[in-house]
Amino acid sequence: MTSLAVRTSVRPRQLAGTGTLLRLALRQDRLTTLVWVAVNTLMVLSMPGTLRSLYGTAVERSRLAGQVETNASFRALIGPVFDTSVGALTAWRVGVYAAALAAATSLLIVVRHTRDEEESGRQELVASGTVGRRAPLTAALLAAAVADAALALLVTAGLAGQGTAGALAFGLGLAGVGMVFATMAAIIAQLTESARLARGLTAAVLAVAFVLRAAGDSATDDGSSPLTWLSPLGWLENLRPFADERWWVLALFAAAAAAQAVVAYALAGRRDIGMSFLPTRPGPAAGRLGTPGALAWRLQRGSVLGWSAGFFLAGVVYGSLTDGAADLVRDNESARRIFERMGGRSGLTDAFLASMTGMLGLIAALYVVASVLRLHGEETSGRAETVLACAVGRLRWAAGHLTIAFGGSALIMTLAGAGFAVGYGKEVVPVLGACLVQLPAVWVIGAVAVLLYGVAPRLAPVSWGVAVAVLLIGWVGPALDAPRIVLDLSPFGHLPKLPGGGMEWRPVLALTGLAVALVAAGLTALRRRDSGC
């Protein structure tokens, strides 16, 4: 390091210090990146086994492919099928989602090491050292490249059994999508002053890419629609891993990533540190906020609106798929069994609805944790200190955020039910009930977050681990035929399977009571402990 510093101080370069910054970035990210890449890899690598157990014979697989080909909703949600091998079906089934996950990982890494660093002011001190003008952006892109390369390597190695060429194409395709969104995030990070907005805008671009591909794939069954070609997520299916790979598509990823990187560097070179191309609009000179609750709503309303829209849309999409999905599963014995394990005993339509509402419940657990942990963010940033030094008790301060966390999860599940009503149109009340019955389990996860935060702020991030563990148990557990004792660890495992199954009040009331007790314990601890450390 010393020799590097000496050399660069003699001969200033644009990229001076990149190596040091990259090491810093990898050191900061080592846990989060590892988790993202590991979850993505596991999702991909568990698929061949699942498919083989569900569709063991070539006949079963070609029947599945035939049904997907004729079902526009399925092509929209997952994509077209190009071959009936286990490898090709794996790439079909997880491709879009693994790519979206790789894109999310990459964009988070890039924004974190560019705009986040500038917004926090850390960049200023770093930039005053022997650090070239282009070094921070380069280090951020390289950190994303390291994560994407690791994913490509693991996926290629793990799927090599299904065919080396296909595995390599799929791995590189995922990494390609990752790098396209890494460089996209690099551009957007130059445009906005806030890292949160940069992340949101890049995620919105990702959502647009998903919608374009979905629209294109619902129109055609071979990925040839221009809409599909407009989306990097569509390039992955058009790379056709395990189905006579079209290697030249990889050049598209490289060209797009390179072009976007050039734009990002050009923009970065034309602006001052901490500044942005989209200026922050001035706010009002006087404010109407006057209570901790109003402040909490002001801080969280954007995210509540986003989650509400997302859950409503998800309800519409899954609702419109329901009839087709039941047909698809009806023909397959093992798929039916899995759906029944996830969802319920009676009626495949009910089972599908039950498993989809259950999945939305698991995702709502992420909302409730994020919302509860706003308290943690307010405290560690020091903003809570000034508010608590006013005539505001800790409970009143926490109550605003907790109302939004717990009430908001009820709101988004209700909106999901409304979405199902729009998309499915039948059994409106039972499906709404199926959405709302998830709430006690969602609240237990939120209550665990309250307890951890209340006892000690440094424990608060552990609640993310709890939410992800519950998500994995609920998502992967039934497919892997996990033992009952593992499934029972998750509060979601105790909920009645609605619609279809009978309503059982005992577990619902017990979980609600547990949530209330955990929140009470957390708030008691919060009142007793030191604040701000």
Add this chain to the structure above:
Amino acid sequence: MRQTTRAITVSGLHKSFGRTHALDGLDLQVEAGEVHGFLGPNGSGKSTTIRVLLGLLRADAGIARVLGRDPWADAVEVHRRIAYVPGDVTLWRNLSGGEAIDLYGRLRGGLDPRRRAELTEQFELDPTKKGRAYSKGNRQKVALIAAFAADVDLLILDEPTSGLDPLMEAVFQRCVAQERDRGRTVLLSSHILSEVEELCDRVSIIRGGRTVESGSLAELRHLARTSISAELTGPPNGLADLPGVHDLDVQGRRVRLQVDTDGLDGVLRHLGESGVRSLTSTPPTLEELFLRHYRDEAAGLNELDGVAR
């Protein structure tokens, strides 16, 4: 001073974080209506004390009373009558400065809109900017305006002027003087000695979590030493034997020394006997006083401890 009740009473305060003893039997008395300087080197426990006074931290032992109440148990009641400005203000990124000022005001239970407008103009703050767009100094101004415009009895200011330019520093000093004239109490933690000298009626100096000195500035000056340098007509003899003389430096007929206030008379008499050609006497500055306390000299600490108690 119009009241006799104390605004803040702290005695024997202890607070540890794990193995670190942040406060080690701290005492502090702030009379109602005074501006009280709260001084000490970095890490001496000033902010920890203030956060105990705000009820954010619970003391391990000792007594703390703010406006006659326990700040931990009656936090909300106490906070209705105090305003706090931290040394490093953080704002919400999507709230404008004006919104933050009004929010703090309402959460404290009252803001004088005329005073708010006046202060916004005096501090030259643009209240329409949003959180992150403010520089360090401007973020401090947001909290200062909210505090000075609030309808409260006690202001707790923790290094409030960090990042302010000299012009704004002057505005700040004027505001504190106005607060005192209105009969409000101010606890001012600060490193800016001119600010303390200008504003404070009394000061407390703490080190290592303990109060090492407390009193009015005149009293504290009395404890400090006067520097004397003189050129004599005759040889200076016997100066070293006089009580209260320190750092004596004799070069021919030139003499430099420091003397405790009690020994000043004896030294001047002695010099007069030798015949004085020229004499410069420098009264003790606050700087010297503080440096003496800030410097890490165990012996000095013990000696002053005795004085403080």
